[in-house]
Amino acid sequence: MNVPVIRPRRLRQTPAMRRLVSETRVHPAELVLPLFVREGVNEAVPISSMPGVSQHTLDSLKRAATDAAEAGVGGVMLFGVPETRDATGSQATDPNGILNVATAALVAEVGDALVVQTDLCLDEFTDHGHCGVLDDSGRVDNDATLERYVDMALVQADAGSSILGLSGMMDGQVDAVRTALDEAGFLDTAILAYSAKYASAFYGPFREAVDSQLSGDRRTYQLNPGNRREGMREATLDMSEGADIVMVKPAGSYLDVLADVAAMSDIPVWAYQVSGEYAMIEAAAQNGWIDRRRAIEESVVGIRRAGADAVLTYWATELAGWLR
Numbered sequence: 001m002n003v004p005v006i007r008p009r010r011l012r013q014t015p016a017m018r019r020l021v022s023e024t025r026v027h028p029a030e031l032v033l034p035l036f037v038r039e040g041v042n043e044a045v046p047i048s049s050m051p052g053v054s055q056h057t058l059d060s061l062k063r064a065a066t067d068a069a070e071a072g073v074g075g076v077m078l079f080g081v082p083e084t085r086d087a088t089g090s091q092a093t094d095p096n097g098i099l100n101v102a103t104a105a106l107v108a109e110v111g112d113a114l115v116v117q118t119d120l121c122l123d124e125f126t127d128h129g130h131c132g133v134l135d136d137s138g139r140v141d142n143d144a145t146l147e148r149y150v151d152m153a154l155v156q157a158d159a160g161s162s163i164l165g166l167s168g169m170m171d172g173q174v175d176a177v178r179t180a181l182d183e184a185g186f187l188d189t190a191i192l193a194y195s196a197k198y199a200s201a202f203y204g205p206f207r208e209a210v211d212s213q214l215s216g217d218r219r220t221y222q223l224n225p226g227n228r229r230e231g232m233r234e235a236t237l238d239m240s241e242g243a244d245i246v247m248v249k250p251a252g253s254y255l256d257v258l259a260d261v262a263a264m265s266d267i268p269v270w271a272y273q274v275s276g277e278y279a280m281i282e283a284a285a286q287n288g289w290i291d292r293r294r295a296i297e298e299s300v301v302g303i304r305r306a307g308a309d310a311v312l313t314y315w316a317t318e319l320a321g322w323l324r
């Protein structure tokens with residue numbers, strides 16, 4: 001038997017050595033915390049399928065954002081849960097709608113400490129739960145939806161959102177929103193394009209989080225999970241339309257797509273570790289089947305290693321606390 005000459009284990013022998021040769025690190029500033037704000041409640045409402053996550057009141061929302069800022073988290077992504085819904089999602093474009101009011105409140109509270117971002121999509125606001133408006137035959141009408149997104153973008157920008165998260169997967173949405181923002185003078189409001197957003201079962205718990213009214217699915221606008229090349233095509237299109245940041249979503253089951261996009265992109269590439277990814281680890285940990293902290297850290301480092309510059313994760317504040 002030959003004695004090995006090359007011994008990679010040499011660099012794994014002590015914690016100090018392992019730390020020194022670590023290729024990937026997670027820093028609190030690269031984490032974004034998604035937050036839910038619900039209209040018309042006096043107390044935060046826990047989301048049962050996402051243990052530890054709540055639909056916030058305006059007050060508890062400010063506290064959660066302050067905690068995130070104190071932990072060094074880079075940003076928050078805000079989702080609204082309105083009291084009333086209709087076919088066009090009119091609450092989304094009402095300056096007094098919950099998402100827009102909460103955005104202004106967060107900007108005032110923590111706007112200097114982290115980046116306040118907003119979800120720009122209609123599904124939380126429509127009574128049918130789709131991400132767009134419907135035509136007479138009940139199909140999602142792409143171009144009519146763009147007009148709603150434009151109105152939403154202007155209201156959100158006016159409320160002070162720094163980054164608009166375009167998550168609706170309509171064709172031409174980045175171009176439509178960018179053009180409207182520029183015409184209105186919102187030259188510095190950035191666009192985060194959810195470029196490669198797949199029609200995923202892992203959004204399950206999010207539907208509870210926003211009380212989504214959807215029956216059916218989003219397969220006419222979100223991507224087929226089997227399509228790797230199409231993820232790249234969507235990201236390329238969004239870049240050419242003027243996106244400032246592109247996103248791959250979900251994260252854990254789409255690391256190949258993430259690596260593809262990261263390899264070709266010259267703008268930041270983010271990934272969204274979604275509600276189902278969160279719920280699975282929490283559930284396994286509750287059962288004692290998995291080491292919760294190690295699983296969380298490993299799941300996020302894996303997303304970073306695949307090429308994400310920043311990660312949206314419901315563990316952002318807790319993880320940032322561990323990292324400090």
Ligand SMILES: NCc1[nH]cc(CCC(=O)O)c1CC(=O)O
Nearest residue numbers: 121123167202203206274275276
């Ligand atoms: N506004 C759409 C949107 N933005 C973020 C999520 C899911 C996020 C998660 O599951 O954590 C969704 C739901 C969907 O597309 O069905």
